[in-house]
Amino acid sequence: MTGLKAGASPVIDGCQYCNWSRRIFEEMRAGSVDAVSVTIGYHEDFRETVERIVDWNRLFEAHGDLIVKARSVADIDAARQSNRTAIFFALQNCSAIEDDIGLVEILHDLGVRVMQLTYNNQSLLGTGCYEAVDSGITRMGREVIAEMNRLGMIIDMSHSAERSTLEAIDISARPIAITHANPAAWHKVARNKSPEVLKALAARGGMLGLSLYPLHLKDGSNCALETFTEMVAGLADLIGVDHIGIGSDLCQDQPDSVVEWMRNGRWTKGGASIGLGKAVFPPQPAWFRDNRDFGNVRAGLIARGFTAEEAGKILGGNWYRFFTDGFAPGRA
Amino acid sequence: MTGLKAGASPVIDGCQYCNWSRRIFEEMRAGSVDAVSVTIGYHEDFRETVERIVDWNRLFEAHGDLIVKARSVADIDAARQSNRTAIFFALQNCSAIEDDIGLVEILHDLGVRVMQLTYNNQSLLGTGCYEAVDSGITRMGREVIAEMNRLGMIIDMSHSAERSTLEAIDISARPIAITHANPAAWHKVARNKSPEVLKALAARGGMLGLSLYPLHLKDGSNCALETFTEMVAGLADLIGVDHIGIGSDLCQDQPDSVVEWMRNGRWTKGGASIGLGKAVFPPQPAWFRDNRDFGNVRAGLIARGFTAEEAGKILGGNWYRFFTDGFAPGRA
Numbered sequence A, B: 001m002t003g004l005k006a007g008a009s010p011v012i013d014g015c016q017y018c019n020w021s022r023r024i025f026e027e028m029r030a031g032s033v034d035a036v037s038v039t040i041g042y043h044e045d046f047r048e049t050v051e052r053i054v055d056w057n058r059l060f061e062a063h064g065d066l067i068v069k070a071r072s073v074a075d076i077d078a079a080r081q082s083n084r085t086a087i088f089f090a091l092q093n094c095s096a097i098e099d100d101i102g103l104v105e106i107l108h109d110l111g112v113r114v115m116q117l118t119y120n121n122q123s124l125l126g127t128g129c130y131e132a133v134d135s136g137i138t139r140m141g142r143e144v145i146a147e148m149n150r151l152g153m154i155i156d157m158s159h160s161a162e163r164s165t166l167e168a169i170d171i172s173a174r175p176i177a178i179t180h181a182n183p184a185a186w187h188k189v190a191r192n193k194s195p196e197v198l199k200a201l202a203a204r205g206g207m208l209g210l211s212l213y214p215l216h217l218k219d220g221s222n223c224a225l226e227t228f229t230e231m232v233a234g235l236a237d238l239i240g241v242d243h244i245g246i247g248s249d250l251c252q253d254q255p256d257s258v259v260e261w262m263r264n265g266r267w268t269k270g271g272a273s274i275g276l277g278k279a280v281f282p283p284q285p286a287w288f289r290d291n292r293d294f295g296n297v298r299a300g301l302i303a304r305g306f307t308a309e310e311a312g313k314i315l316g317g318n319w320y321r322f323f324t325d326g327f328a329p330g331r332a
Helices: A022-030 A046-062 A073-081 A102-109 A139-151 A162-171 A195-203 A225-239 A257-264 A291-303 A308-326 B022-030 B046-062 B073-081 B102-109 B139-151 B162-171 B195-203 B225-239 B257-264 B291-303 B308-326
Strands: A012-016 A035-041 A067-069 A085-091 A112-116 A154-156 A177-181 A207-210 A244-246 B012-016 B035-041 B067-069 B085-091 B112-116 B154-156 B177-181 B207-210 B244-246
Touching: A012 A177, A012 A207, A012 A244, A012 A308, A022 A085, A022 A291, A035 A046, A035 A112, A035 A308, A046 A067, A046 A085, A046 B046, A046 B102, A067 A073, A073 A085, A073 A308, A102 A112, A102 A139, A102 B046, A139 A154, A139 A162, A154 A177, A162 A195, A195 A207, A195 A225, A207 A225, A207 A308, A225 A244, A225 A291, A244 A308, A291 A308, B012 B177, B012 B207, B012 B244, B012 B308, B022 B085, B022 B291, B035 B046, B035 B112, B035 B308, B046 B067, B046 B085, B067 B073, B073 B085, B073 B308, B102 B112, B102 B139, B139 B154, B139 B162, B154 B177, B162 B195, B195 B207, B195 B225, B207 B225, B207 B308, B225 B244, B225 B291, B244 B308, B291 B308
Parallel strands: A012 A035, A035 A085, A067 A085, A085 A112, A112 A154, A177 A207, A207 A244, B012 B035, B035 B085, B067 B085, B085 B112, B112 B154, B177 B207, B207 B244
Antiparallel strands: none
């Protein structure tokens, strides 16, 4: 395997939403990225989500030498063996299941392995991080959490509000994830997470994927690698290195219109600001521009004092362990 | 296994559409039925078809001691090992894929393993057996046949017209099936098949599943077992015993309103007769009332002079062989 010693931890990204192309898949291979959890929907309903899966099926056909659809960690192993990148499907909202709990299993059957209960706003399942009032997990939310637990679909609270997140951690019979966010104590924005959430998450065996999206980084696009790795060191002291991964939130090559879709969906005609300024994608930090740059993060972690083994865990070993349990069918 | 010697051929029914209940699944077990291909749609669109799969998922949860969802012949083996009946999904129409070829792979992912290109009427893919003019396989039909070949989804022409059926046999790179019909030379109705179709089907490695639905039987509900097995003997002479299975078309416990849905869907307000009389389910022949009666068919075949091995092939061994090849992913 290019750039990876045999037996080394796999490199896994817990969140990307790029404007997919052969070039990006080639960059995944150049960066020795073994698996990526890709977002397939924000506000899409069921039928629209199915069409995004159809789009992916065409990508798997056209670029089967570089990428392969994955449903289990065994598929990550097989992808590494064949020098390809395993692609998992993830949803950043529950809009795809509409009001129908039966669609959780349907989407699981179609390969969805991670689902956020909310995206910014109140959903049928819980409260998003930009709502004024956080009423916690709803009646349907409890049903869907149990169904996700049964199937082996990971609950993701990246865009959820504090109380809803703490309740999801508590209600879920299995560890949950926050696939792409950073500590709020390091950079205080609504999307980053409080020490209470981070500690509760890890105490129940959960995972935080660290975001490399500039709005989640101290100093934004100018965040220095050393500033980032210093944060990771503090986080490892707080929750333990075994609960930390990467969820880069890389949105490579997307037009800015996609930011508007993410923020506004169809729920507003455009007047509801969340105080994040103009709807544009900010430039990535110089040390993480695309999939070829995971080596920079690894080197930065080691320079900050992490061992090679610890850096390997953060770059993907922890996700691999977490997915091994999390994707397995649950106890009924 | 109840009633089956170790190593005996599995019992497989190539077509049923019952009003599913625990009692029927218990009868499958009592009859040592190892696998059933169940119809999940006639006129349903994609979203409605998904809801039928949701219904089945609830049945698999509630009756997991009796039935198990199947996607491959390995699942038939596993079902036999655990004394359960393997359930395959089949569509009697192409309405579920709407006008979207991408939905073929989506439905395959959801477990659909057999699809008819037409149901009685002209479809987007070909011509049904009750149309006045049979224009053959359409442009989209050719695309969908290639896609089904690629995925390992079996093409079923049970309700199709003559020319369309002959063209499907010819165009498909893989053997196709007529899952539930009988020879027209034995009982001349639009749904039964000409010698030309039967010979072409078998010459390309295809399968005919013999229907036990009274409208497809000589003498209808009063068809004697000996009359049926005499037909099978003649058919075996014509196309070879290896190309014959059972597709009972059992519609147990269905209300007569289902006959109206099958015949009329939403395409007519009810005025378009196909000369089949009142929309009611006729009584089953006394020797095949439900899933417990496959033994009667086996005994009847042996009484007519088939060897035990030949009877085993017709009762399921041939479907098992055909599905082994037919469900395997195709050559791209």
